[in-house]
Amino acid sequence: AQSVTQLGSHVSVSEGALVLLRCNYSSSVPPYLFWYVQYPNQGLQLLLKYTSAATLVKGINDFEAEFKKSETSFHLTKPSAHMSDAAEYFCAVSDQSQEGGSYIPTFGRGTSLIVHP
Amino acid sequence: IAGITQAPTSQILAAGRRMTLRCTQDMRHNAMYWYRQDLGLGLRLIHYSNTAGTTGKGEVPDGYSVSRANTDDFPLTLASAVPSQTSVYFCASSATSGGTDTQYFGPGTRLTVL
Numbered sequence: 001a002q003s004v005t006q007l008g009s010h011v012s013v014s015e016g017a018l019v020l021l022r023c024n025y026s027s028s029v030p031p032y033l034f035w036y037v038q039y040p041n042q043g044l045q046l047l048l049k050y051t052s053a054a055t056l057v058k059g060i061n062d063f064e065a066e067f068k069k070s071e072t073s074f075h076l077t078k079p080s081a082h083m084s085d086a087a088e089y090f091c092a093v094s095d096q097s098q099e100g101g102s103y104i105p106t107f108g109r110g111t112s113l114i115v116h117p
Numbered sequence: 118i119a120g121i122t123q124a125p126t127s128q129i130l131a132a133g134r135r136m137t138l139r140c141t142q143d144m145r146h147n148a149m150y151w152y153r154q155d156l157g158l159g160l161r162l163i164h165y166s167n168t169a170g171t172t173g174k175g176e177v178p179d180g181y182s183v184s185r186a187n188t189d190d191f192p193l194t195l196a197s198a199v200p201s202q203t204s205v206y207f208c209a210s211s212a213t214s215g216g217t218d219t220q221y222f223g224p225g226t227r228l229t230v231l
Contacts, residue, residue, distance in 0.1 A: 041224075042225075044209075049217070051217040104150070104162060104165055106162075107152075109159035
């Protein structure tokens with residue numbers, strides 16, 4: 001069975017500071033991992049995904065995440081926060097552990113990123 | 118290309134009433150999903166469909182039903198709404214159910230059951 005834990009329901013940073021959003025996963029097989037962003041009153045959009053190629057994955061808007069198998073982590077980082085990065089961020093994991101062999105993603109509970117001027 | 122459309126945008130519904138949330142995609146994706154989003158609980162999968170003509174139950178299927186008569190449409194029905202079904206509902210699709218595919222989300226339907 002797969003699961004995702006996002007540490008911290010809220011993360012607050014100053015504009016220009018490093019952004020670090022934590023995600024740990026549990027999976028019985030090599031997983032596929034995703035980060036999605038949700039801006040207010042919108043649906044989710046893909047930021048980046050890991051699909052067993054390079055362990056350091058670069059996404060849109062200068063976000064990146066590193067897959068660390070030994071730590072079962074897939075933390076999201078950005079060197080310098082912008083006001084426009086304020087949003088809800090979701091980590092998701094999928095592996096072939098669903099009934100019928102489907103790869104249906106399981107989402108974390110989300111982390112709200114607050115950016116102060 | 119519109120992507121995924123959902124209707125209605127929002128709805129207030131009396132308990133006990135029947136309600137169908139509509140979802141249409143124009144990307145010819147095989148897989149479609151319904152999630153509910155509640156504060157502090159993230160997204161929880163209600164039902165999914167790997168391809169037209171097939172459906173499956175997710176984490177929280179009770180009180181909901183779906184059908185997938187064709188590739189584009191995936192309606193979600195609440196047979197007899199209850200207040201605990203107050204939530205924001207998101208429809209999503211992906212090219213396949215193969216795990217590496219990106220999910221594309223609609224704008225959501227905000228449902229309030231009184």
